[in-house]
Amino acid sequence: MIDFTERQIDIIGILKKHEPITAEQIAEMLGVSKGTLRSDLAVLVMTGQIEAKPKVGYFLSKNKTDRNSQNVWKQTLVKDVQGGVAVTIQKTTTVNEAVISLFLDDVGSLIVVDENQYLEGIVSRKDLLKVTLGNPQATTMPVQLVMTRQSKVYTITPDKSVYDAAKMMVYYEVDSLPVVKPSDDSSSKKVIGRITKTNIVKALIEMSSEV
Structure with a gap:
C-alpha cells in the first residue's frame, strides 16, 4: 500500500471540502505552482483516490473499492x-x-x-x-x-x-x-x-x- 506524502494528503483534504476543484485552485490554496502538483495529482488519480473530468476539475473517487485505475497503472510499464x-x-x-x-x-x-x-x-x-x-x-x-x-x-x-x-x-x-x-x-x-x-x-x- 502506498504511503501518501503530506502534500497529497492535503490535496485529498481540500477535495473533501471543495470538490470539484481545478488544479489551479488547489495550487493557489497550497501556495505552490500548478506544475508542482502534476505528479501528486497523477499519483492520486492512479491510485483511485481522486478522479478528474475535463472542464469540471478534480473530485474524490466515489468508489474507493474499485481498483481498476490503480491496476491499469501497475500493468503499464515504464x-x-x-x-x-x-x-x-x-x-x-x-x-x-x-x-x-x-x-x-x-x-x-x-x-x-x-x-x-x-x-x-x-x-x-x-x-x-x-x-x-x-x-x-x-x-x-x-x-x-x-x-x-x-x-x-x-x-x-x-x-x-x-x-x-x-x-x-x-x-x-x-x-x-x-x-x-x-x-x-x-x-x-x-x-x-x-x-x-x-x-x-x-x-x-x-x-x-x-x-
Whole structure:
C-alpha cells in the first residue's frame, strides 16, 4: 500500500471540502505552482483516490473499492511511456557546453554517461546555475566536477510500472528518472532512455480520454 506524502494528503483534504476543484485552485490554496502538483495529482488519480473530468476539475473517487485505475497503472510499464533517446553528455563536457545542451534540448537535467552509454552521473539546471553565478571561469570546467555521482542518482528499469516511477519521483522529489538496462552488476547501469513527469501526465491524459 502506498504511503501518501503530506502534500497529497492535503490535496485529498481540500477535495473533501471543495470538490470539484481545478488544479489551479488547489495550487493557489497550497501556495505552490500548478506544475508542482502534476505528479501528486497523477499519483492520486492512479491510485483511485481522486478522479478528474475535463472542464469540471478534480473530485474524490466515489468508489474507493474499485481498483481498476490503480491496476491499469501497475500493468503499464515504464518502457511503454518513456521518452525516446535520453539527452546525454560526457563527463568531460564543459559547463558552458552543458548549458547550451539544456536549452537546445529543452530539458531540466542532463544524464552523464561514458563512451558506452553507462551512467556516470546527472547534472541539473540548478547545479549549473550554482557553479556559474559570479564565476565566469566556471564555464570551462568539466561537468564531472559539479554533477551528482552515479551512486546517488535514482534510476528505474523499463520493466517497472509507471506506478512505481511516479512514486519514486514524488518520494525523491525529482522531475525525471534515467531508464537503465537491467543488470546483475548493480554498479553498471546502461542508459537506454528517460521517463519524466511530463511523460506520465501525458499518458494519464491519454488513458483518461479513452475511458
